[in-house]
Amino acid sequence: MQGVGFRPFVFRLAHAHGLTGWVRNTPAGVFLEVQGEAPEVDAFVAGLREEAPPLAVITALESLEIPPVAEQGFVILESGGGATNVQIAPDCDVCPDCLRELFDPADRRYRYPFINCTNCGPRYTIITGYPYDRPLTTMSGFPLCPDCRAEYEDPADRRFHAQPVACPVCGPRLFLRDRAGREPEGDPLETSMRLLREGKILAVKGIGGYHLAVDACNQGAVRELRRRKKRDEKPFAVMSPSLDEVARYALFDRTEQRLLEGPERPIVLLRKREGNPIAPQVAPANGYFGVMLPYTPLHHLLLRDNFTALVMTSGNLSDEPIVYQDAEAGEVLSEIADFFLVHNRGIHVRTDDSVIRVFQGNPLFLRRSRGYVPRAVRLPAPQRSVLAVGAELKGTVCLTRDDRAFLSQHIGDLKNDAVLRSLEEAADHLERIMDIRPELVAHDLHPDYLSTVYAQGIDGVPKIAVQHHHAHLASCMAEHGLEGEVIGVIFDGTGLGTDGTVWGGEFLLGGYRSFRRLGRFMAVPLPGGDAAVREPYRMALSHLHSAHGEGVFDLGLPFMAQVPEGERKLFLAMLVRRINSPLTSSCGRLFDAVAALIGLRSRVSYEGQAAIELEALAESGDTKEVYPFESGEAGGTIEVDFRPMFRRLVGEVRDGRPPAAMARAFHNTVAAAVGRVCETLRAGSGLDRVVLSGGVFQNRLLSEGVFDLLSGMNFKVFIHRLVPPNDGGLALGQAIIAGRTEGA
Numbered sequence: 001m002q003g004v005g006f007r008p009f010v011f012r013l014a015h016a017h018g019l020t021g022w023v024r025n026t027p028a029g030v031f032l033e034v035q036g037e038a039p040e041v042d043a044f045v046a047g048l049r050e051e052a053p054p055l056a057v058i059t060a061l062e063s064l065e066i067p068p069v070a071e072q073g074f075v076i077l078e079s080g081g082g083a084t085n086v087q088i089a090p091d092c093d094v095c096p097d098c099l100r101e102l103f104d105p106a107d108r109r110y111r112y113p114f115i116n117c118t119n120c121g122p123r124y125t126i127i128t129g130y131p132y133d134r135p136l137t138t139m140s141g142f143p144l145c146p147d148c149r150a151e152y153e154d155p156a157d158r159r160f161h162a163q164p165v166a167c168p169v170c171g172p173r174l175f176l177r178d179r180a181g182r183e184p185e186g187d188p189l190e191t192s193m194r195l196l197r198e199g200k201i202l203a204v205k206g207i208g209g210y211h212l213a214v215d216a217c218n219q220g221a222v223r224e225l226r227r228r229k230k231r232d233e234k235p236f237a238v239m240s241p242s243l244d245e246v247a248r249y250a251l252f253d254r255t256e257q258r259l260l261e262g263p264e265r266p267i268v269l270l271r272k273r274e275g276n277p278i279a280p281q282v283a284p285a286n287g288y289f290g291v292m293l294p295y296t297p298l299h300h301l302l303l304r305d306n307f308t309a310l311v312m313t314s315g316n317l318s319d320e321p322i323v324y325q326d327a328e329a330g331e332v333l334s335e336i337a338d339f340f341l342v343h344n345r346g347i348h349v350r351t352d353d354s355v356i357r358v359f360q361g362n363p364l365f366l367r368r369s370r371g372y373v374p375r376a377v378r379l380p381a382p383q384r385s386v387l388a389v390g391a392e393l394k395g396t397v398c399l400t401r402d403d404r405a406f407l408s409q410h411i412g413d414l415k416n417d418a419v420l421r422s423l424e425e426a427a428d429h430l431e432r433i434m435d436i437r438p439e440l441v442a443h444d445l446h447p448d449y450l451s452t453v454y455a456q457g458i459d460g461v462p463k464i465a466v467q468h469h470h471a472h473l474a475s476c477m478a479e480h481g482l483e484g485e486v487i488g489v490i491f492d493g494t495g496l497g498t499d500g501t502v503w504g505g506e507f508l509l510g511g512y513r514s515f516r517r518l519g520r521f522m523a524v525p526l527p528g529g530d531a532a533v534r535e536p537y538r539m540a541l542s543h544l545h546s547a548h549g550e551g552v553f554d555l556g557l558p559f560m561a562q563v564p565e566g567e568r569k570l571f572l573a574m575l576v577r578r579i580n581s582p583l584t585s586s587c588g589r590l591f592d593a594v595a596a597l598i599g600l601r602s603r604v605s606y607e608g609q610a611a612i613e614l615e616a617l618a619e620s621g622d623t624k625e626v627y628p629f630e631s632g633e634a635g636g637t638i639e640v641d642f643r644p645m646f647r648r649l650v651g652e653v654r655d656g657r658p659p660a661a662m663a664r665a666f667h668n669t670v671a672a673a674v675g676r677v678c679e680t681l682r683a684g685s686g687l688d689r690v691v692l693s694g695g696v697f698q699n700r701l702l703s704e705g706v707f708d709l710l711s712g713m714n715f716k717v718f719i720h721r722l723v724p725p726n727d728g729g730l731a732l733g734q735a736i737i738a739g740r741t742e743g744a
């Protein structure tokens with residue numbers, strides 16, 4: 001891997017053991033020869049694994065004995081030519097050595113916000129081309145001063161060939177500006193801290209884009225940030241200087257702690273502590289805080305001994321990509337931010353923060369981005385190079401080379417041209433820095449997705465359309481290295497099926513080459529199409545209409561007030577005649593329907609919001625009850641019919657049963673349905689491996705319920721660990737399906 005300081009590490013290790021020889025990078029990996037006393041050579045080999053630099057990953061280590069030669073000293077040789085197998089490191093948190101120097105008054109980089117070394121600092125976001133070398137980074141405009149150059153050229157130094165190395169003399173610097181571009185008097189950092197303490201909103205330039213920052217404990221400031229960000233109700237992420245501060249407002253276990261402190265520095269979802277000091281507007285109607293620790297020197301300087309937590313939310317307007325260029329920031333964010341804390345080191349490619357929640361002691365990615373990109377996912381077998389472009393929501397692209405798949409950073413929902421451009425930039429960036437020219441392009445079956453249109457416009461390579469839920473199945477299989485056929489339980493919000501309807505509650509049987517749809521949730525109309533996604537009450541009415549028929553409004557449930565008396569006839573007509581109401585078997589929409597029915601939420605500001613709140617509510621509902629449901633053969637597949645459940649729910653809502661208990665029993669019911677269908681599919685096919693994929697499996701309660709149930713029935717259950725179960729992981733599945741397509 002490039003930029004992780006492996007060769008200098010080998011150099012220092014060889015010196016420490018008094019060995020002679022050489023080390024060189026080649027397309028096949030790192031080659032090295034050492035010569036010396038046997039015990040020293042053994043200690044050296046052990047050290048290669050045990051003391052390797054934090055960013056290096058050794059996948060295999062082989063050695064053989066060769067005859068001694070006459071030589072002196074140990075040297076680093078130029079990289080070998082030939083076909084490349086280059087891998088670039090992800091962006092990385094400040095390492096312990098640099099952190100010590102950052103707060104050491106005697107160090108020449110004391111309080112310098114751009115300190116880094118071969119073990120840490122920006123990588124993916126500053127590289128502009130291949131090979132990774134300073135002129136091909138956004139550091140090209142900062143010539144090294146003599147002190148930095150000496151470090152850069154000394155193989156024994158921690159900064160040997162560290163491309164982003166810099167100091168206050170030669171490197172980037174900080175600026176603080178107000179909306180009019182004026183720079184307030186005084187030190188930018190000290191002034192920023194004071195402004196934040198006073199409740200001001202700052203746009204802070206980071207590694208992969210801008211954050212909007214306010215003091216998370218200041219209610220007025222957080223409320224003002226929400227007001228200025230407009231209709232956005234998404235929870236804000238927060239950043240704390242240390243675990244001690246995190247412990248004041250959130251609960252975490254060892255796995256969560258390890259993730260928080262790891263060099264990738266993702267946002268980790270942590271349960272809220274009762275009576276915490278964080279402003280309620282940070283994450284309303286949500287049982288969790290998204291928490292991260294500082295990951296740039298600037299963050300460390302801003303937060304240490306200053307704040308319990310800062311809100312650090314992506315600097316963007318709703319539905320737009322995160323802002324990463326300075327001119328753009330001045331325009332777009334000046335409606336929101338009072339001040340701008342910026343610097344003159346360029347961000348070459350925007351990269352949002354990653355988001356993880358812990359599930360059964362392992363990370364479950366909700367968003368795989370900064371810190372993980374462009375780390376490879378190993379495929380079960382080598383294949384032709386593919387570019388896969390994802391679907392519509394939570395866009396990412398995936399590039400493959402041999403048996404490695406490189407998934408891009410999170411791009412956002414592809415609903416406008418700005419996001420599409422960002423997707424193209426991500427694809428170009430990955431192709432360039434990885435030196436990959438794809439031979440095939442894979443895209444979703446949906447002809448109208450912007451990603452599909454983009455894929456179709458790429459000249460000179462065959463295109464392969466992949467069914468959405470098949471891609472989910474393959475994505476989960478690929479990251480577990482599975483071959484052959486499996487049962488796929490694929491639950492998500494939306495995806496075009498091969499029959500032209502909208503799928504989302506699917507039981508598939510298949511592998512990379514093909515699949516069959518052997519089970520599904522009963523389809524109901526999606527009243528108003530996209531409007532039904534923003535207004536879950538529409539799905540509640542659709543399911544109730546299917547359960548109760550024309551008299552649905554006579555049920556007189558509170559949520560029905562969403563449809564005024566005068567419009568009810570029209571609404572029913574829309575359902576019956578399917579006007580702008582495609583049929584859907586969506587599991588995400590089933591969650592929406594139940595959330596609306598029990599009075600939790602009738603409208604949402606982002607896809608999946610109702611389901612997230614339903615899960616939070618269900619966590620406090622202590623019941624093992626399962627609602628009645630039916631399953632039977634319909635049109636060659638098993639159909640799961642939840643109408644009996646809806647009839648029961650209507651009665652319970654009328655009787656005033658606590659919503660938490662209903663939410664929990666609903667989760668239990670979906671899990672029970674999975675168990676029943678999988679049992680039938682196993683009996684018919686002999687298959688006992690089940691993959692769980694689709695955005696609904698971001699739901700920890702449901703994932704746990706399904707996992708435990710199926711495991712108890714002796715199924716081998718596979719859940720996502722390396723890529724998100726949502727559409728952010730879809731491109732991986734598209735890529736392997738395309739790569740396995742014969743004759744393409």
Ligand code: ZN
Binds near residue numbers: 098099117118119
């Ligand atoms: Zn460092």
Ligand code: ZN
Binds near residue numbers: 144146148166170171
């Ligand atoms: Zn310098």
Ligand code: FE
Binds near residue numbers: 468472695726
């Ligand atoms: Fe999906």
